[in-house]
Amino acid sequence: MHLYLINDGSPAVTAADVQFLQERRPHFTSRPYPINRGKGYALRTGLEQVKERIGLFTDSDFSL
Numbered sequence: 001m002h003l004y005l006i007n008d009g010s011p012a013v014t015a016a017d018v019q020f021l022q023e024r025r026p027h028f029t030s031r032p033y034p035i036n037r038g039k040g041y042a043l044r045t046g047l048e049q050v051k052e053r054i055g056l057f058t059d060s061d062f063s064l
Contacts, residue, residue: 002027006046009036 003025007013009032018030029049039059046057 002029002050002052004028004046004049005030005032006042007032008038008042009034 003021005013005018005021005028007030013032018032021028021030031045031049033045042059043057047055
């Protein structure tokens with residue numbers, strides 16, 4: 001399973017968070033951009049990275 005993290009300008013995700021995941025997940029991709037452009041943009045950005053047949057996504061800005 002590959003984990004993609006698309007950070008749309010949230011200060012909640014730190015460089016230490018990304019490093020933590022990089023060190024522990026062999027299949028991890030981080031794709032940050034500095035300005036929040038909305039959920040649709042983040043979703044499209046993430047889906048452009050995916051090479052797997054099946055994908056799941058969540059929005060961590062809101063409680064599940």
